[in-house]
Amino acid sequence: MPPGANIPTGPSAGPWIIDTTLRDGEQAPGVVFSHHEKRHIARLLAETGIDEIEVGYPAIGPSEREAIREIVSMGLPARLTSWSRANRSDIELAASCGTEAVHISFPISPLYLRLMKREYEWVRAQLHELIGHARSLFRFVSVGGQDATRAERTLLERFVEDAEAAGADRIRIADTVGVATPLSIVEMVSGLRSRTTLPLEFHAHNDLGMATANAFTALKAGCQAVSVSVTGLGERAGNAALEELAMALALDDGTACRLDTTMLAVLCEAVSAASGRPIQEQKPVVGKSAFEHESGIHCAALLQEPLSYQPFLPSTVGRKSFEMVIGKHSGSAAISEHFRKRGVQLTREEAFGMLELVRKAAGSRKRALCAEELDEIHRQYRQTRNQSA
Numbered sequence: 001m002p003p004g005a006n007i008p009t010g011p012s013a014g015p016w017i018i019d020t021t022l023r024d025g026e027q028a029p030g031v032v033f034s035h036h037e038k039r040h041i042a043r044l045l046a047e048t049g050i051d052e053i054e055v056g057y058p059a060i061g062p063s064e065r066e067a068i069r070e071i072v073s074m075g076l077p078a079r080l081t082s083w084s085r086a087n088r089s090d091i092e093l094a095a096s097c098g099t100e101a102v103h104i105s106f107p108i109s110p111l112y113l114r115l116m117k118r119e120y121e122w123v124r125a126q127l128h129e130l131i132g133h134a135r136s137l138f139r140f141v142s143v144g145g146q147d148a149t150r151a152e153r154t155l156l157e158r159f160v161e162d163a164e165a166a167g168a169d170r171i172r173i174a175d176t177v178g179v180a181t182p183l184s185i186v187e188m189v190s191g192l193r194s195r196t197t198l199p200l201e202f203h204a205h206n207d208l209g210m211a212t213a214n215a216f217t218a219l220k221a222g223c224q225a226v227s228v229s230v231t232g233l234g235e236r237a238g239n240a241a242l243e244e245l246a247m248a249l250a251l252d253d254g255t256a257c258r259l260d261t262t263m264l265a266v267l268c269e270a271v272s273a274a275s276g277r278p279i280q281e282q283k284p285v286v287g288k289s290a291f292e293h294e295s296g297i298h299c300a301a302l303l304q305e306p307l308s309y310q311p312f313l314p315s316t317v318g319r320k321s322f323e324m325v326i327g328k329h330s331g332s333a334a335i336s337e338h339f340r341k342r343g344v345q346l347t348r349e350e351a352f353g354m355l356e357l358v359r360k361a362a363g364s365r366k367r368a369l370c371a372e373e374l375d376e377i378h379r380q381y382r383q384t385r386n387q388s389a
Contacts, residue, residue, distance in 0.1 A: 014256050015249065016225035018201065019045050019242060020054040021271060022071075023083050025233035028275065035067045037274040039074065041230070044270055046076040048263040050242075054103065054227065057083045058093040068097040079140065086126050091134050101140035103172065104130055108145035108159055110152065120155060127159075127166040135167055144172030144203065149180045153191065160196045170199045170225065175214060178207030178237065182217040189221035201225035204240040206232055211240035216248050219256075230271040231279060231286070243268055243285040243317065251311060265318035291322040294368065296331020299324045303333055327368035328359050338374065354381050 021041060026033050033041070038055075045053050053076070056068045072080055081101040082094035094102045106123050107113050113120065127143065134141045143163045148156055156173075163171050173192070180188075185202070192200060202218030204211040204226070215226040232241035243264040249257035268286040272279045281289040291314045293299050301308035302322060314322055324334045332351035335358060339346050346354070357377050362369055369377075 014258055015219045015223075016051045016199070016201075017242070017245075017259065018052040018054060018081070018225055018227040019050045019229065020203075020227045020239065021045070021229040021233055021242075023054040023056050024227075024235070024239055025229040025271070025275070026056075027235050028233050028238070028277070029235070031233070031275045031277070033274050035063075035070060037270075038067050039070055041267075041270055041274060042071045042074065042076060044263065044267045045230075046078045047260070048267055049259040050078055052079040052081055052101070052225075054081045054083055055099060056097075058097050059085065059090045065093065065097050068099065072098040081140075081142065086123075086130060088130065088133060091130060091137065095137040100138065101142060102134050102138045103142040103144060104134060105144045105146050105172075105174075106159070107147065108156060109147035109150040111150065112147045120158070123159065124162050127162050127168075131163070131166040131168050140169050141167070142170040142172055142201070143168045144174050144201075146174050147176040148173045149175040149184070149188070150177070153188070156188075157192065157195050160192050160198075160200075164196045164198050168198060170201055171196065172201040172203050172227070173218075173223070174203040175205055175211075176203075178205035178211060180204070180214050181208070181210060182213050185214050185217045186221045189218055189223055193222040199224040201227060203227045205234065206237040206239060209237070211238070212244040212248065215240035215245050216252075219249075231268050231275075231277070231283070233271060233275055233277065241284070247285050247312065247317065250316075261316055262318045285317055286319075291319060292325050293322060294325040294327050294329045294334075296329060296334060299334035299337070300331055303337060325368040326358060326362075326374055328362040330358060330362075331355070335374075338371075339378065342371070342375075344378070350381070353385075354378060357381060 022038055042053055055071050056064050058065045079101055080099040081103050082097055082099045084090035084094050084102055084104050086104055086106045107116050131141055145159050160171055200223045202215055202223045204214045218226055228242040228245050229239040230242050232238035246257055246259045246261055250261055265286050268279060279287055281287050293302055298309040306313055314320060326334060326338055332355050335354055336346045336351045354377060
């Protein structure tokens with residue numbers, strides 16, 4: 001039986017998470033994964049608990065197909081899916097790779113139909129022809145409406161109905177250029193749910209910075225599945241970020257996220273290294289600054305209760321404890337704690353006395369201070385006190 005064939009589905013199993021880092025993520029301009037990197041990322045995704053991995057686009061060429069076959073041979077505990085355009089050749093190339101599932105993408109918006117010089121009746125005919133052919137080659141057949149969020153609603157509803165009638169197992173609603181908003185997602189998904197009994201999947205892009213919010217909202221509105229990528233890697237502004245959605249689900253309802261979130265930092269670092277795209281410091285969930293604090297009020301509270309100014313503990317995503325940065329906005333508690341960790345006990349008077357020196361130095365340098373600079377300020381402070389004593 002192919003890997004992933006016995007993975008539970010349905011409402012009680014929680015949302016179905018599909019990762020497309022190896023397909024849509026690698027389509028980000030200038031990104032190329034080696035075969036070794038693809039296998040490593042696929043293994044980390046499976047260890048994280050991803051339900052389904054969209055492993056690639058076989059029609060790209062022989063090297064892509066070889067990489068997909070290598071991942072299939074790993075026997076990972078996740079459904080593996082190949083991506084295909086709406087033609088027989090792509091579907092047969094996908095079948096040659098041995099994945100359990102295939103996703104077939106159809107143009108659905110007026111713009112995309114016009115670009116392909118097609119009418120919707122062609123889409124309807126192809127749904128019946130290609131899904132039937134794909135079902136003879138794959139255990140699971142997903143179909144998608146490309147640019148669905150710019151499609152006419154009545155046409156999108158017809159597409160959903162026709163896809164079910166043709167025998168699809170799941171329908172993807174793609175926000176191909178990232179123009180959706182949470183409210184528009186609620187309206188759209190609510191309408192489509194009444195048109196089909198099939199699972200709906202939402203595929204979000206981040207052109208307006210709403211991809212993760214849209215993916216989360218789609219699940220709340222009635223979609224059973226969403227596709228994401230690690231760090232949001234993808235074309236233009238990227239896709240919905242796996243790590244962001246995972247933590248949103250975990251905080252919203254712990255039973256809604258079956259993923260091992262402690263793997264997220266390692267997974268994101270692996271994709272960052274393979275893609276050559278550094279993780280931005282302020283990146284939610286896994287960025288360096290996500291667990292850095294400077295404000296005196298915040299640091300004083302964090303030393304008493306780590307959740308006071310953090311939505312979750314760093315260890316939840318596989319990171320070490322939060323870090324206090326000493327700079328212009330620091331308070332005496334953070335200064336005392338910094339030196340305590342270095343084996344130096346400051347009195348309350350000493351911490352307050354150094355505070356103005358720290359703030360002045362940070363202000364003149366326009367940045368936080370490093371340990372050596374703080375040591376020098378401490379030395380100068382004690383020297384001045386001794387001289388005045």
